[in-house]
Amino acid sequence: MIEPLTPSKLERARAAREVATALSLYLSGKIPRAPYLDVRLHHSSRAVSD
Amino acid sequence: MFGSIIRVALSRIDREDSENLAEVMADAVLFGQIVESRMLGVTLPDPAKFPAGVNAALARAMTSAELWKPIVNSLTELLLRDGRVTGAQFATVSECGNTSGGLTTGDRLGRHRLEDDQLKPSSLVARRRKEASQLKHEKELHHG
Numbered sequence: 001m002i003e004p005l006t007p008s009k010l011e012r013a014r015a016a017r018e019v020a021t022a023l024s025l026y027l028s029g030k031i032p033r034a035p036y037l038d039v040r041l042h043h044s045s046r047a048v049s050d
Numbered sequence: 051m052f053g054s055i056i057r058v059a060l061s062r063i064d065r066e067d068s069e070n071l072a073e074v075m076a077d078a079v080l081f082g083q084i085v086e087s088r089m090l091g092v093t094l095p096d097p098a099k100f101p102a103g104v105n106a107a108l109a110r111a112m113t114s115a116e117l118w119k120p121i122v123n124s125l126t127e128l129l130l131r132d133g134r135v136t137g138a139q140f141a142t143v144s145e146c147g148n149t150s151g152g153l154t155t156g157d158r159l160g161r162h163r164l165e166d167d168q169l170k171p172s173s174l175v176a177r178r179r180k181e182a183s184q185l186k187h188e189k190e191l192h193h194g
Binding site: 003005009010011012013014015016017018019020021022023024025026027028030031032033034035036037038039 | 062063071074075077078079081082083084085086089090091114115118121122123125126129130133134135136137138140141144
C-alpha cells in the first residue's frame with residue numbers, strides 16, 4: 001500500500017533533495033568549503049556556502 | 051520553499067577549476083532528484099530504457115542514492131531539527147559517516163578520521179577549541 005503524501009513528508013523529501021544536491025557538489029570538490037544550509041529565515045529555505 | 055542551493059553553489063563555485071563542471075552539476079541535480087523521488091515513494095525509471103549517456107548518469111545517481119542514504123538522512127534530520135546545518139557539521143557528517151568498504155569518505159579523501167564521539171556537534175566545538183589552544187601554546191613556545 002502506498003503511503004499518502006503529507007506536508008511533512010513533502011518537506012522532508014525536499015530537504016533531502018537539497019542536502020543531496022549540496023552533498024554531491026561538495027564531494028565533487030567544486031565548492032571550496034562545506035555548505036551552510038538554513039531553513040529558518042522567513043519561513044523559507046536559504047542555502048548558502050560558508 | 052527549498053531550492054536555492056543550486057543558485058548559491060553556482061555563484062560560489064570554483065571557476066578556476068571548471069573542468070567537468072557541466073557533468074558535476076548534472077550529476078548533483080539528478081542525484082538530488084533521485085533522493086527526493088525515492089523518499090516520496092515514486093517509482094524510478096529503468097536506466098536501461100534510456101540512451102547510453104542518460105543511462106550511465108541515471109544508474110550512477112541511483113547507486114549513489116543507495117550508498118549515501120545514511121548520510122543524506124542524517125543531514126536531513128539535522129536540517130529539519132535545528133533549521134540549519136553548519137559547514138562544520140556538514141563536513142563532519144559527510145566525511146566521517148560513510149564507512150562503506152571499511153573506509154570513511156574522509157579516509158578516502160586523505161583526511162583525519164574522527165571517532166564516533168567526536169561527531170557530536172558539542173564534541174566538534176570542544177575539539178576546535180582544544181586545537182586552537184594547542185596552536186596558541188605552540189606559538190607562545192616558539193616566540194618564548
